[in-house]
Amino acid sequence: MTTTQKDTAVAGESIGKMPTRLRQNGAAIRSLREKDGWHQPDFARKIGMSQSALSNIEREKRSARPATIHRIARALRVPVAAITREPEGTAA
Secondary structure (H helix, E strand, O other): OOHHHHHHHHOOOOOOOOOOOOEEOHHHHHHHHHHOOOOHHHHHHHHOOOHHHHHHHHOOOOOOOHHHHHHHHHHHOOOHHHHEEOOOOOOO
């Protein structure tokens, strides 16, 4: 099993359904987190990462791994599409 397949399996999705590149939408993550009433340190702890890592993801200073994006979406109870955007250079 490849790393991407492991990340997909960990995220609870069937293997082969996840795009090879997901790009988080940091503003959407922050907005949904705040709308749900989560403070950054508490939400970071809930999804198993440091507050600084979550801050960097929300400010798009750091890219999130696919498994992390899925954990964030699951914790916010939203589809992955709500917190991602198309990678640059892949216009449909």
